[in-house]
Amino acid sequence: MIQERIEQKLQAALSPTYLEVRNESYMHNVPEGAESHFKVIVVSHEFEGQRLIGRHRAINTVLADELANHIHALAMHTYTPEEWQTQQSAPASPACLGGSKFD
Template identity: 40%
Template sequence: MSKQQALLAKIHTEFRPHFVAVENESHLHSSGRGADSHFKFVIVSDIFEGMSRVQRHQTVYQLFADDLKNGIHALALHLYTKEEWMARGEVFPSSPNCSGVGL
């Protein structure tokens, strides 16, 4: 199982999402293609109802604490309730390139 698949499995178990995407963005950073260091999560879940943006991030970071200690450098988190996701038109957020690319 790839790192991306393992992360996705944890998300499905913990958050029971309406929509989820896990994207390996390591190639956008100085770690390069083939690395498992930078990931973007888009998670749409009822679990986030009533939670502030900070609480949502804390919940995800807590779940992936071991992964962050063992190779993952960064997570780009896009966390929504179903209503928030639908209100934004279910648009998949893009990520900027890291300034360290190509260094």
């Protein structure tokens, strides 16, 4: 299962204090049961002192195989523990605008 693999890899690489991986494929024009669209919320001390681009690059590196072969879309919300204390939630995902990974 792709979702479990994402969780395991992010847990091992970033030691997050909070990690949420949501399979949002059902919100998109994909076959039933697909695992292709994900949202991750990662809170980690590893992000301290990093700009957003560095945080996203870290996740892209950890999930390089999945992004190349299995994941069509990945929404990333990355926070330090201090940022998360004031935030406590990630933005809602936008509605699907159509399209398919099979287009």
